[in-house]
Amino acid sequence: MLAVLRLGHRVGRDVRITTHICLAARAMGADKVFLSGEKDESIIKSIGGVVKRWGGKFEVEYRKDWRSVMKSWKGKTVHLTMYGEPLNDRIGVLRKEKDLLVIVGAEKVPSEVYKNADFNVSVSGQPHSEVAALAVFLDRFFEGKELEKRFPKAKLRIVPQAHGKQIDANV
């Protein structure tokens, strides 16, 4: 089980970034996203629609109390932050974990997250994007195999093309 905890969602301002986090998490092998911050049914609904059309078992769950998500998590927790230890140094150890909670924050992450996460890991020590950091983390964690994942019960499936588009419907 690999889950993502998205902290500090703000309705309106963060809709697209949080949606990208959920979609990237699903596409790149995560099982679940816990959303925290302001409750936003629109995201849960839109990701539900993607799962229905594109298959797989991915789910999104809103949890007001993100502390309880961290506390009750059975495995290790890793917080992605530019202040953390380099991904290149830590990914080998993290890859051995069976149940991992990957925490991505919004603008201001409470200091207790830095303190209580088992690992704080940076995907470069430069300011960039929690979507980018999460995607690279997942690609490294699953060693690129996530890109070949088949999503069961898909109604739509891409047939890869050198040029142009092809979708199989009702596969």
Add this chain to the structure above:
Amino acid sequence: MLAVLRLGHRVGRDVRITTHICLAARAMGADKVFLSGEKDESIIKSIGGVVKRWGGKFEVEYRKDWRSVMKSWKGKTVHLTMYGEPLNDRIGVLRKEKDLLVIVGAEKVPSEVYKNADFNVSVSGQPHSEVAALAVFLDRFFEGKELEKRFPKAKLRIVPQAHGKQIDANV
């Protein structure tokens, strides 16, 4: 030279996603982003501020005529799209290119991009995020070494920590 061409930016709606694209491009080793679509000085200014504080030579340039950016590019062009050929199959060939233009679209990409790009490559055939796709592409292209890149003339630099935050100012 590795540059990114961002198609179809819309003022307001796309500000944060396009900003994340620029920041991820910079953090993960790209030299430049060409922005197209609606002109948006706020992004060019905010990324300029990041470069001033965090160093390096990265630049963002607005080009209304994205076709001319593609046409005049000296090296190969690769369009990231869920409809393309799998990254795992193509990254080996692409990694040999010295000058690469990586094209990322907004919602509706004109069919001539699919037709005229030298490569159309998918970072998973699932719907997700152009920020995520770009980040994974760059990490694969630079084989993870981009995460250790030093940015010359930085005023700020992170000192990696297992827990907590440390920034060196005026390094």
